[in-house]
Amino acid sequence: MAYEFYKIKILIVEDNKPMLDLTKSILQTFGVAEVITAKDGEEGFREYCLHNPDIVIADWMMKPMDGISLTRRMRNDPRSPNQYTPVILMTGFSEKRRVLEARDAGVTEFLVKPFNARDLYRRIAQVIERPRQFVRSEDFFGPDRRRISKSGQKPYDGPNRRGDDKRIAPEVTEIDFAEREAE
Secondary structure, X not given: XXXXXXXXXXXXXXXXXHHHHHXXXXXXXXXXXXXXXXXXXXXXXXXXXXXXXXXXXXXXXOOOOOHHHXXXXXXXXXXXXXXXXXXXXXXXXXXXXXXXXXXXXXXXXXXXOOOOHHHHHHHHHXXXXXXXXXXXXXXXXXXXXXXXXXXXXXXXXXXXXXXXXXXXXXXXXXXXXXXXXXX
């Protein structure tokens, strides 16, 4: 499906200048006309509040504020212009515990470095085509952490299934991300 990327604003928050420039270049190749950049989470949050982008792409490991802290702040700070903005987190780490930590912080999609243009395109397409409902609880606000099962699979029938959630899986794992990579 072709998208009208010229209509969207994307904020990239990355402390590694070559990676920031590469990501920006890829987005411009896709046709994104407005790409805002920031070198860390603190600057990223200021730019986020100023520009209210449609999507945020952030690196995990930055100082003084990393991508996880930025995501939490975007989701919970009263100054946040849009707590529902999709966040694509870039990282060189793909261990299950890290994927779960990112998910639990409110990250929408996970992008493992090194990545190519197709990988980035797929994450952006995912947030456009399959936006996730948001959930608020005492200790979490962010995209629903459960994923809808793929067609043809048996619906989740284990513990914690709600009556109206017959097609919802309970957790996202690195396997889910790997399967989506293969699609």
